[in-house]
Amino acid sequence: MKHWLCLILFICFSLNIFARNPLEPSYYAAPPRLPNVLPEMNTPGFWISRHPHPDTLIMTSGMIDKYNQRVNKLGTYTKIHLHSSVISGITIRNQIKSLLSTIASIGKYNSAGERTQKAVLDSLRRNANLEKVPLYIKVRFGFPVKHARQRFAPGLNNLNKEVFDIEFDEMQNSGYDIGTPTVFYHDSADGKWVFGACATSTGWYLKSEVCFLPQKQWLAYQQAESFVVSTAARADLWKDAQASQYHGFCRMGTKLPLIGETDAYFQVQIPVKDSLMPGYIAKEDASQGYLPYTARNVYKQAFRLLNMPYGWGDTDADFDCSSLLKHIFACFGFKLPRNGLQQAKAAKLIYDFGPVANEASREKTIINEGLPGISFLRLNGHIMLYIGHYNGRAYVLHDTWGYRAPAEDSKDDVYVINKVVVSDLYLSKGSQRGSLLNRLTHLSAMH
Numbered sequence: 001m002k003h004w005l006c007l008i009l010f011i012c013f014s015l016n017i018f019a020r021n022p023l024e025p026s027y028y029a030a031p032p033r034l035p036n037v038l039p040e041m042n043t044p045g046f047w048i049s050r051h052p053h054p055d056t057l058i059m060t061s062g063m064i065d066k067y068n069q070r071v072n073k074l075g076t077y078t079k080i081h082l083h084s085s086v087i088s089g090i091t092i093r094n095q096i097k098s099l100l101s102t103i104a105s106i107g108k109y110n111s112a113g114e115r116t117q118k119a120v121l122d123s124l125r126r127n128a129n130l131e132k133v134p135l136y137i138k139v140r141f142g143f144p145v146k147h148a149r150q151r152f153a154p155g156l157n158n159l160n161k162e163v164f165d166i167e168f169d170e171m172q173n174s175g176y177d178i179g180t181p182t183v184f185y186h187d188s189a190d191g192k193w194v195f196g197a198c199a200t201s202t203g204w205y206l207k208s209e210v211c212f213l214p215q216k217q218w219l220a221y222q223q224a225e226s227f228v229v230s231t232a233a234r235a236d237l238w239k240d241a242q243a244s245q246y247h248g249f250c251r252m253g254t255k256l257p258l259i260g261e262t263d264a265y266f267q268v269q270i271p272v273k274d275s276l277m278p279g280y281i282a283k284e285d286a287s288q289g290y291l292p293y294t295a296r297n298v299y300k301q302a303f304r305l306l307n308m309p310y311g312w313g314d315t316d317a318d319f320d321c322s323s324l325l326k327h328i329f330a331c332f333g334f335k336l337p338r339n340g341l342q343q344a345k346a347a348k349l350i351y352d353f354g355p356v357a358n359e360a361s362r363e364k365t366i367i368n369e370g371l372p373g374i375s376f377l378r379l380n381g382h383i384m385l386y387i388g389h390y391n392g393r394a395y396v397l398h399d400t401w402g403y404r405a406p407a408e409d410s411k412d413d414v415y416v417i418n419k420v421v422v423s424d425l426y427l428s429k430g431s432q433r434g435s436l437l438n439r440l441t442h443l444s445a446m447h
Contacts, residue, residue: 024163027416028413028414034422048296058294071335076337076338076345077199086138089135096133097130099202100128100153107159107171108159124153127188128195129188141182141215143181145210148176149205150198150202150313151205158171169315173313175311175314178254181221182196182210183198184196184210187207188204193205193206199335224269229290230252231286231301232252235285236248236281237270239277241267249317252330253326253330266283266286298328298373310400321400324420325383328385329446347445349442349443350445362437365443367389370386376442377436386443395422397421402417403417403428404433
């Protein structure tokens, strides 16, 4: 009798421990290959063979430089190398306050699904150390020494806009690769964080993930005439030419100064703590200089990222929808903004969809007007690369967390993709949000 009683108590205890929170959403796994996607569509060759001019040079390096100058004027990608050595403390204090205000408004829940406590936000404000911002700040210059997180506030709290939306940590602003030129302004109260900016965004960095260098050395690194660009999704970096001492990795589009080479490796400069050191990257993982901007090369780079995990704000050195495009086009020398809306505006507008609700006419516009391999399709909160059409359907490559499908209880079922995929534009059709196609706002192109 004792044994049965213990078993019942154990079962009850277990059920209580593992009982599911009723607020926690239910998700379903998306199929490995999405509807209407043939196996061969997941290869670059399928789309290259359907492109009318895959090897035509779309823009020269000079034309790309002019594009970058135009983006600079839009204010969405700054000339970080021209940054002054002194900046107003009021400017930085206001930037910090703005980010704290943003996280207070969108970081409504913690990772346990509970309302964010005022004490948590107060702690982040105290750590921001606003009262210690001087009237004038002596700017420090440096780089990430590994993939560095950029946060809205100086802390690792996972704060969410929706209950249990833990995959979307609103504290995460972005993430940047080793060697990204960065300026630093202000230290947190606990000494673990530093507030700074790169060419595309501003936020808090862990000091353990960055280095500080003299301004002249920082500038020389950026202005090196010879350089390589990483072309692999993630390229290994080595301390030695025999590739036996691992240093770390860099993602696609990372630019590193070239200082030598062996038969199989480029020797490059790598930022480490308060200095630069020689490192090595395999020639198969990098290009000496930027790649020629052709549709073939865009397809090849884009499909190297197929099935890479989704990472909101570059969490864990993965990509989200806009950073995917930013890193692909960095291989050709483009300096894309970080945000999808800004990327759509920085490209040449082909069509503004407006309120038109007809899916057929929208798809026809994309097929007739879109430039395969170099066109962006944007909707609110998402951006995609248009890769071509097949049997009257337009297809995209994009990094997405999931899609919705109508359910019997009038709510939507959520299917998790969580990676870079090829899909048509009918994902979420019939759901409360509607298909990707019906939610499009802009068609633009990089030419």
